[in-house]
Amino acid sequence: MIGFRIAAAEFQPEAERDSIAAPTCGGYVSFEGWVRNRNEGQEVLYLEYQAYEALALKEGNRIMTEAAERFPVQHALCIHRVGKLEVGDLAVWVGVSAGHRDEAFRACRYIIDEIKHRVPIWKKEYYSGGDSGWVNCEACAQHANDGQHN
Amino acid sequence: MKKLNIEYFAILRERAGLDRELVETDLATPAELFAELTRRHGFPEMATVKVAINDEFGDWHAELQDGDSIVFIPPVAGG
Numbered sequence: 001m002i003g004f005r006i007a008a009a010e011f012q013p014e015a016e017r018d019s020i021a022a023p024t025c026g027g028y029v030s031f032e033g034w035v036r037n038r039n040e041g042q043e044v045l046y047l048e049y050q051a052y053e054a055l056a057l058k059e060g061n062r063i064m065t066e067a068a069e070r071f072p073v074q075h076a077l078c079i080h081r082v083g084k085l086e087v088g089d090l091a092v093w094v095g096v097s098a099g100h101r102d103e104a105f106r107a108c109r110y111i112i113d114e115i116k117h118r119v120p121i122w123k124k125e126y127y128s129g130g131d132s133g134w135v136n137c138e139a140c141a142q143h144a145n146d147g148q149h150n
Numbered sequence: 151m152k153k154l155n156i157e158y159f160a161i162l163r164e165r166a167g168l169d170r171e172l173v174e175t176d177l178a179t180p181a182e183l184f185a186e187l188t189r190r191h192g193f194p195e196m197a198t199v200k201v202a203i204n205d206e207f208g209d210w211h212a213e214l215q216d217g218d219s220i221v222f223i224p225p226v227a228g229g
Contacts, residue, residue: 033229049228052159052221054205080228092229112229120202120221121228122160136225137161137196 001075002068004060004115006051008083013093020075020097027101029108033092035085039135043128049082049091052120056080063114067096070110071103078111080121151176152216156187161224166191181210184222196224 001020013032021028037044064076075097085091094111098104126132157170166187177183180201187193200223201208214220 050160050163052157052202052223055202055207055221055223058205059207116229117226119228120159120223120226122224123227124160134161134164134224135227137194137227 001077002061002064003076004057004064004078004119005080006053006056006060007079007081010081010090011079011093013090013095016077016079016093017095020077020095022074022097024099025074025097026099027104028095028097029101029104030096031092031094031108031112032090033112035087035089035091037087039125042125042131044087044125045128046084046086046126048084048124048126049080050122050124051080051082053082056119056121059119060115063111063118066114067107067110071098071107073098073103073107076107076111078115080115080119082121152214152218154183154214155217155219157219157221159221159223161196162191162193162222165193175214178213179211180208180214180220180222183214183220184210187222199224 035047064078067076073096078094080092094108096104096108123135124132125135151174154173156173158166158168163169177186201210202221202223203212204219
């Protein structure tokens with residue numbers, strides 16, 4: 001199984017792990033991305049992920065296929081949450097099973113790195129001061145405005 | 151005039167105050183369309199914006215076709 005999914009509600013990574021176990025596999029590597037309570041000096045209370053689902057699924061599945069072509073893995077699965085998430089919640093999960101550990105580690109790393117950069121999913125953080133912002137969008141906008149005023 | 155279905159996400163959705171809109175235009179390319187919508191909605195300047203045409207990554211200089219679905223993709227932040 002090679003696949004990328006989007007989940008609108010909490011899911012159980014243990015169940016996903018069991019779904020990619022196989023007798024041909026000697027290694028399993030997983031990555032969990034959690035909601036952290038701070039970002040760039042601000043206290044984060046909760047956040048919201050939004051996806052352009054039609055293209056996110058296409059691009060996510062392309063990344064999974066690339067990973068399976070580059071590294072000889074048996075199964076590779078990635079699930080990304082959307083909606084409102086609290087500090088400590090599971091935001092993204094990657095699981096890879098393979099004959100040997102090296103390809104499992106490398107495929108897992110490849111998948112999470114590419115997912116972060118390529119899949120049209122956005123994150124809005126809500127801060128303790130009452131402020132909020134779309135990560136990577138507002139900061140750029142601010143810098144652009146700074147540039148204009150200087 | 152071409153009719154285009156524009157869908158907005160994230161910061162663009164908030165600035166436009168719309169999830170989607172139908173735009174009738176003679177503009178030729180997504181680049182011209184984004185410039186026009188930026189003027190209209192006050193979109194911020196962002197490092198790298200991409201465009202999707204009919205749910206696939208597209209070219210800023212592609213020729214827009216009647217009935218196209220267009221999504222502008224501000225910098226992503228998954229993971």
